[in-house]
Amino acid sequence: MTTPEPPIVELDNVHVVHKARSGGLLSRDHVYALTEATVALAPGETVGIVGESGCGKSTLAKVLVGAQRPTEGTVSFRGRDLWTMPPAERRSSIGTGTGMIFQDPSTALNRRLPVARILRDPLDVHGRGTPKERNERVRELMSLVGLPKSLADGLPGQLSGGQRQRVAIARALALEPDLVVADEPTSALDVSVRAQILNLLLDLKERLGLALVFVSHDIQTVRRMSDRVVTMYLGRIVEESPAGESLTHARHPYTRALFSATPGLLDPIDPIPLVGPVPSATRPPSGCPFRTRCWKADEVCATAMPENRRAGEGHLFRCFHPVAEGESTHDLVTQAAATATAPVPHSGDTPREHP
Numbered sequence: 064m065t066t067p068e069p070p071i072v073e074l075d076n077v078h079v080v081h082k083a084r085s086g087g088l089l090s091r092d093h094v095y096a097l098t099e100a101t102v103a104l105a106p107g108e109t110v111g112i113v114g115e116s117g118c119g120k121s122t123l124a125k126v127l128v129g130a131q132r133p134t135e136g137t138v139s140f141r142g143r144d145l146w147t148m149p150p151a152e153r154r155s156s157i158g159t160g161t162g163m164i165f166q167d168p169s170t171a172l173n174r175r176l177p178v179a180r181i182l183r184d185p186l187d188v189h190g191r192g193t194p195k196e197r198n199e200r201v202r203e204l205m206s207l208v209g210l211p212k213s214l215a216d217g218l219p220g221q222l223s224g225g226q227r228q229r230v231a232i233a234r235a236l237a238l239e240p241d242l243v244v245a246d247e248p249t250s251a252l253d254v255s256v257r258a259q260i261l262n263l264l265l266d267l268k269e270r271l272g273l274a275l276v277f278v279s280h281d282i283q284t285v286r287r288m289s290d291r292v293v294t295m296y297l298g299r300i301v302e303e304s305p306a307g308e309s310l311t312h313a314r315h316p317y318t319r320a321l322f323s324a325t326p327g328l329l330d331p332i333d334p335i336p337l338v339g340p341v342p343s344a345t346r347p348p349s350g351c352p353f354r355t356r357c358w359k360a361d362e363v364c365a366t367a368m369p370e371n372r373r374a375g376e377g378h379l380f381r382c383f384h385p386v387a388e389g390e391s392t393h394d395l396v397t398q399a400a401a402t403a404t405a406p407v408p409h410s411g412d413t414p415r416e417h418p
């Protein structure tokens with residue numbers, strides 16, 4: 064039996080709590096952006112993160128690449144606690160070990176610098192090689208992402224959206240990281256170039272053996288890109304499963320509801336009806352955060368967040384009343400419709416103490 068490779072990055076019981084932006088200067092509200100996140104990423108693995116807007120996808124992604132310090136919990140990068148390292152060592156680990164690609168390349172790139180300078184910058188900052196070697200690396204990076212040499216002196220504003228995202232990808236790869244996070248990397252692009260950028264990411268991942276974290280609202284794309292899919296709801300990871308199993312074998316009611324609401328993902332079927340809005344991240348419900356909208360919830364769900372349960376190799380979920388193995392989405396729609404009368408009382412409506 065081969066020993067599995069140690070994870071590149073590992074989160075243990077990580078919380079991120081922000082001071083709420085709304086509510087004014089004197090507000091004491093807190094936003095529970097990430098709660099009890101425990102997850103590990105193996106070398107070369109692609110993990111997709113799905114969930115509704117505001118559920119904490121970007122926060123989780125930023126914590127994974129060391130761009131967000133947790134309020135509580137441990138982030139281990141290549142086996143070492145990132146946030147207890149001396150700051151210079153941490154900056155170097157993050158800077159050389161990880162890369163991040165953002166949604167909108169036009170704001171992520173310095174518009175006053177030509178492409179070659181943008182790509183040389185990280186090499187200069189980390190003192191990689193001689194000036195000649197750095198220029199050679201810039202040419203190599205441009206070729207890696209399919210940018211013609213003629214664009215080396217071009218400014219970001221002179222490039223198309225797809226070309227700008229290629230520059231952003233090349234910059235993220237400049238220092239040969241093991242881990243790259245792509246946060247909605249195609250949502251600001253024309254539909255016609257989205258597939259090209261996704262194929263480029265898949266190709267680079269294969270060629271360079273990168274671990275990739277892929278954040279998107281587009282569940283179809285996440286499934287196509289990922290080995291494993293993580294579902295988040297109101298700051299919590301509620302399920303993670305191999306991408307191939309995620310669609311029809313998901314055990315968490317929220318994962319099934321989310322997938323049923325994605326047009327074209329399942330056979331023509333009505334979405335599983337959910338009652339009421341997503342609760343506020345400043346006042347998450349007690350117990351399971353999904354219980355206020357879940358057709359399976361009862362009093363037990365208000366008492367505590369369920370522990371992780373295992374449904375198979377690499378498949379974990381947190382639910383007291385999971386979807387039964389083999390239960391069809393059609394049955395779930397019928398069940399949910401029968402119970403979709405009034406919202407469940409929101410008994411956890413008192414602000415939590417932040418850690």
Ligand SMILES: Nc1ncnc2c1ncn2[C@@H]1O[C@H](COP(=O)(O)OP(=O)(O)OP(=O)(O)O)[C@@H](O)[C@H]1O
Nearest residue numbers: 081082084094096115116117118119120121122344
């Ligand atoms: N710096 C901050 N200060 C206050 N609240 C924040 C901050 N950053 C994020 N939040 C809040 O934390 C929660 C999680 O935000 P996050 O951006 O991680 O969600 P998301 O799932 O990525 O959302 P989207 O899909 O819309 O990008 C949201 O309620 C958001 O408003």
